[in-house]
Amino acid sequence: MKRRETMGGLERKRSRWGWIFVAPGLIFFSVFSFYPMINAIWTSFFNKRLLSLKQPVFIGLQNYIRVLGSEDFWNSARATAMFTIGVFVPLFVLSLLFAALITSMRRGKRMVQAALYSPAVLSSVVAALIWLLMLDPRGLANQFVNWLAMTPGIDHRWLSDATMVQVSTMIVYIWKYLGYFTILFVTGIGKIPDSVNEAATIDGAGPIRRFFSITLPLLRPTTVLVSVMIIIQCMKTFSTQYLFTQGGAPLGPINVITLNIYNTAMRDLNIGKASVMSTILFLFMLGLTWLQLRFSREDEAGL
């Protein structure tokens, strides 16, 4: 009995140390994550201006009605959706393809990976800046495409045409992240036991058949993870679009939601409206993360 009591005391002492170690985290995340999050939702119901001394007025759902009824918001939703789809499909397919090819290589794996990965090391701003120069009317991009299509002297208006400027931002992004997601896939494929592939080879399955019948189904945890990561990152894209518009590209076609939030808050000083868009973005991401968690739990159950 006595012994048990001292154990209890020790346990209590230990658990107190646990709290002490965790405390900085609790304080930090309360102040810099939870409070701002609640504040953003709260502000979305107020008619609040940035740094204004006037007392903000509660206006209920009016901000939401105004935002959801404005063309500007739907244009941003469209820009973000287009960007996400336009990046997702090629990025997913290409990185999976390269990962499959890399794993089947005998020599030079590391070199290829390093080469593909090197753009991911750059800052997003630097990546956008390089492409800004290459996409100039007199730049490399026009020369290369004209050489390929044998159409000398045509300007493809990479940075001025409404459609082309969207394509340009997608190119920058795909270029920058290709190596990064390829490596994620390579890691995922590496986790598939060799024995499964060997068995299939003995059964006479060719490389393409093996890829679709074995690699792809067994890779599902990685494909779910990569898909959600690409989508979440695309929805948060900011630097490329910001630099392009600063460099003279038209704002409308690439006015993605994050850029719109930034401009609404910092240029128009309308925090209420910016908070509405922030809240909508948050709800969207929450949904995506929930989907990912559900899928990954299913996978665990399946194993």
Added chain:
Amino acid sequence: MNIASKSGIAAASLRGVTFMVVCGIVLVPLLFMAGASLMPAIDIMHMPYRWIPQTWKPANFLRALAGNDGAWMYLRNILNSIIVSTTIAVSTVLLSSMVGYGLAKFNFRGKNIVFMAIMATMMIPFETVMVPLYLIIVKAGMQNTYAGLIVPFLMNAFGVFIMRQYLITFPTEMLDAARIDGCSEPRIFSDIVFRNSGPAIATLAVLSFRQQWDNLLWPLLVSQKEEMKTIPAYIVKFAAEKYADEGAMMAVAVIASLPMFVLFFSLSKYFLGGSAVYQAGKE
């Protein structure tokens, strides 16, 4: 058999050629950056483009550092980036390993709720909280200060997650032995746990450093003064200026990228093929 191996060789060499082309295309913009940083602006926009500079112009780097107005602001902004990113890397490592240790090696009521709550913050996009965060900083009078640039990033949920996962496998017997020897809890943490978490700490430090080196949005909000800007904000300003010289622009880009290239490729064994990459590409 002979035919099979021949077709195998053909397939392998086809793959090799494909890869060389792909890698070439991926590397072209990097070569362009390196080459153009040493060329006069007229040559960069020359048609057809000449890869080897006709006239060398290393003065681009001088112009990049001096700025278009000759105020040498880039040097100051590079220093800012180094200060901010280093401080954040150090504090992230320290605080995350503390919290991660608390979550991995202690039992207390509500531990799981604490862990879930911290993990939940990963779902909050920075864009959602940036305006309230900015208002906090304004209220605290930390605009245009290092504190304003650093404090909101002192630690992050991802760091806590990495450290917790790493420390869960840490041998508990070692901790108990130290306790029996009368070692205090803070000493156990600093002398035993922290000293023996090298790989996880290195990875986390590099990733946090890089994330801040790349951060554009927050410095745009917090630093209105030129001398408190960081590299990404300087790049945007430099590129948007009317009389910006293309060669100098690329020199600015090269200077901003070199430290990252050195850092990543000297540690490439962690980043090519490790799970560390998971966070590396985050914007």
